[in-house]
Amino acid sequence: MQRAGADGSAATGPRPPLDEPSAWSPDEAVTALYTAHYRSLVRLGALLLDDVAVAEEVVQDAFVALHGRWRRMRDPDRALAYLRTTVVNRSRSALRRRSVARRHAEAQPPPAPLPSAEDAVLAAAEASRVVAAVRRLPARQREAVVLRYWLDLPEAGVAEAMGISRGAVKSHTSRAMAAIRAALGEAP
Known part of the structure; x- marks a missing residue:
């Protein structure tokens, strides 16, 4: 060097x-x-x-x-x-x-374990049962449930979207949830 x-x-x-x-x-x-x-x-x-x-x-x-x-x-x-x-x-x-x-x-909390293939199949089957129960609802109840729980709208937003009062939204949603529970065999 x-x-x-x-x-x-x-x-x-x-x-x-x-x-x-x-x-x-x-x-x-x-x-x-x-x-x-x-x-x-x-x-x-x-x-x-x-x-x-x-x-x-x-x-x-x-x-x-x-x-x-x-x-x-x-x-x-x-x-x-x-x-x-x-x-x-x-x-x-x-x-x-x-x-x-x-x-x-x-x-940091430990990562949530990934669902097994069996769990995924059971979840898909349960989801299919819920969708089938929602499809059997009368149109207004189905609309109320989908807007309230699927789109996560507040009662006032559902009422505005459906053109009904908030009380009517509560009534349709309550009846729809009771019918879904009954279809799935759950206790009220």
């Missing part, structure tokens, strides 16, 4: 010794630190997080942050300490996110 010279051109010649990190370009410095310390930093993250995959992500992010900050570092000799601190802080953040996600998941 070539070093960048002070004027930005590629410098030739030997690389500075490892004990002089301030003379390294960001690419060289991060590469050298990565080669020497990646595994130990992943172990640190894995011990803090109890998850190797997340620890690897945290360490990668720490190296990316170091690369972006390299030229602004006051003391490049402290780069390893910076990396360790970054890994610890980002591990804490990951643990906080995990904790919040766990609490949020616990607060």
Whole structure:
């Protein structure tokens, strides 16, 4: 790998010794630190997080942050300490996110179980019985029930749609529901 010279051109010649990190370009410095310390930093993250995959992500992010900050570092000799601190802080953040996600998941009710094929058939059969009972109703009762319960209109809305009084809506709806219960064999 070539070093960048002070004027930005590629410098030739030997690389500075490892004990002089301030003379390294960001690419060289991060590469050298990565080669020497990646595994130990992943172990640190894995011990803090109890998850190797997340620890690897945290360490990668720490190296990316170091690369972006390299030229602004006051003391490049402290780069390893910076990396360790970054890994610890980002591990804490990951643990906080995990904790919040766990609490949020616990607060959610469990999903309702999907109906079995047998339940679906029974529900369809029951729906067919109800539809058949509604079809046997006199026209005004059928209209009142469909408008009230199928379209979920209030009594005033049903009365307006049918052109009758609210009292008549109550009467038609009550008689219709009694006839449906009787057809389905339910007690009033």
